[in-house]
Amino acid sequence: MSSSRGAGALAALPALVLLLCVFLFPVARMLGYSVETGTLDWYAKALGEGLYLQVFWNTFWIALLVTFFCLLLGYPLGFLLATTTPGWATAGFIFVLLPLWTSILVRTYAWMVLLGRSGVLNGLLIKAGLISGPLPLLYNVTGVVIGMVHVLLPYMVLPVYGAVRRVDPAIVAAAEGLGATSTRIFRRIYLPLTLNGIFAGAVIVFVLSLGFFITPALLGGGKVMMIAVLIEQEVHETLNWPFASALAAVLLVATLAVYAAAQRFVRPQEQQP
């Protein structure tokens, strides 16, 4: 027992060393930069100036929007995939997972083509006579949210799918036999029994949204400022590494706080069979 555990630890050693070198060390370095002056001035600037607070607020707001729309689109999709026939489920999964295997850069540029003023979407809508002039879909929050929802949707669909699959079909049959309509079966059985999946998906999407960079940078066109975009600017344009580090540290803490809060919510339900 103890020797097999020892062997396991030995096998895990390379990964641990790797993590130490490429993760813990840079994080420590970054935190070091942010307090280089021996004071917390950079933090005071990050959290004290309205401009930067606005960026944090923006980031949270966009993450919230993205989470909301992912849930709105992802729950029905995950539910459908979990309850349909195996053939349809496989076909559906290909569509859900295909984007995950495509470069995020490619997908984001594709959205730029679709959403631009003279892009595919506006062209279609104008041709169909639904709108008279092009809608502003790119280089604003709308575009960023659309792009991010697309990228993050699978992270919502998969936990929901798993949660729905774990609901015993006999329980659903029992509810049906006891007189429940399909709406009520959903509300009284599926929804409460899949809350964990919803929650897990929402936390993953929200946390990933907080640190998102490529999509907001490209689809926002510099007009939608999210925290990761701001950090990149501080590093590349103003070369203010200490301030960038402070911003990153705040983002890290915020992310960990979200995780910790989520843990408290999820735990009591974990014992569910």
Next chain:
Amino acid sequence: MTPRSADLRVEGVSKRFGEVVALEDVSLDIASGELLTILGPSGSGKTTLLKVVAGFERPDAGSVRVDGADITSLPPARRDIGMVFQNYALFPHLSVAANVAFSLEMRGVARAEIGRRVGEAVALVELAGYEQRLPRQLSGGQQQRVALARAIVFNPRLLLLDEPFGALDRKLRETMQLEVRRLQRRLGLTTIFITHDQEEALVLSDRIAVMSRGTIQQVATTTETYEHPANDFVADFVGESNVVHGVTADGGSVVLEGGRHLRVGKSLEAGRKVGVLMRPERFDGGANFFSGKVTEAVYLGSAFKLRLACDDGLELIVRQPARGALPAVGTAMTVGIDPDSIHVF
């Protein structure tokens, strides 16, 4: 609780799944207040039949009638049938009280009335005091009771039990069997019980329908099923049995395949091919004698179970009251059976 039991008529029901025939022209009548057991090995179609009655499967042909009304195409939610599932299928996120109240809420029963009836049903299955527990905080037997209370609280017209005691240990199973029987009698509830356990079927039922390969082999009272099975399958499946085949001869006898003449209780027209059933516990002396050697002897506490290889090649299982020493293997022995104890089919 006010029983409003109904009678059930299943007529000419067939169901196939692709190439597999699950039910073949099954017809069954169940009287109001009766407990009928559908007994069969796995794959015999008994669960499919139950699903057709409950509404979870639509038959390819045939009809299901409750009190004369055709419910074949009615969805389960509108059938008013209580069902206890194999693994109880309790709602894991709801308390005992909420599980039991579910059907009443779905029917829009007033809150006070729900409270009263849930209390009644929970008391009926002797779970008073457990209302606020979650299913996972209950033992298997208690979960079983919750499932039962949930199935009867809305005064269903029929109660269906799908192998409900499979997961319980033997002692608890016996207690629950008697309890279900008592409850069913008290409420006068028309009940279909599904099992593959022939002993359980004998203990519980008014009548037993024995199923095999999608068809009903025999429907009869428990004693009739045991004493006078309709064919080889029933004789073999219900209880321990010695089944041999032969041809009837004049004067109430059967000539067995090995050439032995067997005297049977009733005279039959000569020349018919028949099956002959001799229950192991009926070898307590009589006009038919079998001599041979004991090839296997098992002590069962209350009885000895012996395997006897007769001199003419016939093999018999014989049960004798356990008195004295267990006969040793190789002992020569002669047993007899009364012609009236032999069933010919």
